[in-house]
Amino acid sequence: MAPPAAMEETAPTINLLSNINDGNNAASQISRVTVVGSGNWGSVAAKLIASNTLKLASFHDEVRMWVFEETLPTGQKLTEVINQTNENVKYLPGIKLGKNVVADPDLDNAVRDAKMLVFVTPHQFMDGICKRLVGKLKEDVVAISLIKGMEVKMEGPHMISTLISEQLRVNCCVLMGANIANEIAVEKFSEATVGYRENREVAEKWVRLFSTPYFVVTPVQDVEGVELCGTLKNVVALAAGFVDGLEMGNNTKAAIMRIGLREMRAFSKLLFSSVKDSTFFESCGVADLITTCLGGRNRRVAEAFAKNGGKRSFDELEAEMLQGQKLQGVSTAREVYEVLRHRGWLELFPLFATVHEISAGRLPPSAIVEYSEHKPNCSLV
Numbered sequence: 001m002a003p004p005a006a007m008e009e010t011a012p013t014i015n016l017l018s019n020i021n022d023g024n025n026a027a028s029q030i031s032r033v034t035v036v037g038s039g040n041w042g043s044v045a046a047k048l049i050a051s052n053t054l055k056l057a058s059f060h061d062e063v064r065m066w067v068f069e070e071t072l073p074t075g076q077k078l079t080e081v082i083n084q085t086n087e088n089v090k091y092l093p094g095i096k097l098g099k100n101v102v103a104d105p106d107l108d109n110a111v112r113d114a115k116m117l118v119f120v121t122p123h124q125f126m127d128g129i130c131k132r133l134v135g136k137l138k139e140d141v142v143a144i145s146l147i148k149g150m151e152v153k154m155e156g157p158h159m160i161s162t163l164i165s166e167q168l169r170v171n172c173c174v175l176m177g178a179n180i181a182n183e184i185a186v187e188k189f190s191e192a193t194v195g196y197r198e199n200r201e202v203a204e205k206w207v208r209l210f211s212t213p214y215f216v217v218t219p220v221q222d223v224e225g226v227e228l229c230g231t232l233k234n235v236v237a238l239a240a241g242f243v244d245g246l247e248m249g250n251n252t253k254a255a256i257m258r259i260g261l262r263e264m265r266a267f268s269k270l271l272f273s274s275v276k277d278s279t280f281f282e283s284c285g286v287a288d289l290i291t292t293c294l295g296g297r298n299r300r301v302a303e304a305f306a307k308n309g310g311k312r313s314f315d316e317l318e319a320e321m322l323q324g325q326k327l328q329g330v331s332t333a334r335e336v337y338e339v340l341r342h343r344g345w346l347e348l349f350p351l352f353a354t355v356h357e358i359s360a361g362r363l364p365p366s367a368i369v370e371y372s373e374h375k376p377n378c379s380l381v
């Protein structure tokens with residue numbers, strides 16, 4: 001399928017798809033890439049990147065992938081199996097990553113020579129990972145976060161890209177989009193959005209690293225907007241899963257998605273006045289919301305939760321249904337709830353608040369459509 005014409009505001013300035021030699025041959029300019037994380041999306045990201053580093057002269061062929069080491073039921077180490085079979089047999093079975101992907105269980109070693117760091121772990125591990133990396137990076141390293149989620153501290157919410165750029169003192173972009181990893185693994189066409197702060201040149205380098213004919217990446221100057229879209233849509237996906245579990249039908253699900261998108265935009269803009277409305281029309285916005293509410297793991301586990309009348313906890317269902325993969329929506333719903341409570345905004349965001357109340361077991365799943373008495377303040381939301 002041919003990629004659609006990019007929108008005027010966000011059009012990349014270079015030909016991204018036929019750039020076999022990108023004209024930057026100086027050895028000192030060649031960037032080594034390390035992917036920090038090796039779950040389902042981390043493995044697919046490494047595969048995408050590795051196909052491009054072989055083609056583009058400005059990147060070193062080898063892609064290191066830091067693996068949180070695990071012992072498989074066979075007794076073998078996961079990294080050893082990845083390096084022998086070229087497959088992440090636990091998190092992405094059946095897909096070859098590319099011979100130039102090297103799994104490394106040693107975090108310090110994996111990042112030592114990297115100039116470009118791709119962070120893609122479940123968000124709860126990032127604080128610890130950043131602490132371990134302080135002082136270990138090369139100068140002029142740039143980073144990108146593919147992580148959906150945020151940290152909530154006393155002083156307020158902290159985006160993961162901010163955590164990375166503050167702790168490691170690096171420029172950190174974000175990449176988010178309608179990207180269910182297993183579909184991209186088999187090279188089905190999709191799009192993604194790179195959010196950047198000021199440095200367009202760095203953003204375009206990330207776009208080059210990730211773009212393929214089946215994965216079309218568009219840069220937008222709105223880190224917080226892109227990252228909040230990717231983070232908050234998991235909360236809406238839980239609501240969509242409750243609706244599915246209760247067999248409420250498509251109209252209800254569409255209504256939940258619309259209300260959810262409105263709350264996503266309002267919450268993002270209240271937190272960061274710089275967030276742009278146009279970001280919600282990019283892949284990271286409405287497209288990611290749709291795919292996650294139709295097919296993602298948050299929706300699937302929330303459906304099971306509602307089918308069980310809320311009697312089996314999310315922790316139990318996650319362990320049973322996801323085999324080591326992590327659910328982000330439940331912790332994000334709790335973190336969002338903390339922000340809303342702390343700032344006195346609970347009644348402005350009835351969908352977000354209700355999703356947390358249900359997943360914490362304080363309301364039944366059917367409450368997902370029973371909050372209309374708390375009408376949102378339309379001037380804000």
Ligand SMILES: NC(=O)c1ccc[n+]([C@@H]2O[C@H](COP(=O)([O-])OP(=O)(O)OC[C@H]3O[C@@H](n4cnc5c(N)ncnc54)[C@H](O)[C@@H]3O)[C@@H](O)[C@H]2O)c1
Binds near residue numbers: 038067068070180326
């Ligand atoms: N899977 C998708 O379709 C998808 C798509 C887009 C974005 N994302 C986002 O990408 C991020 C990573 O998700 P994923 O799907 O690659 O992971 P995953 O849920 O498939 O796998 C969990 C990963 O966490 C690792 N892990 C477990 N304990 C750890 C620890 N203590 N420290 C560090 N790592 C540990 C595991 O080894 C494994 O690699 C998440 O923020 C997710 O929201 C996922």
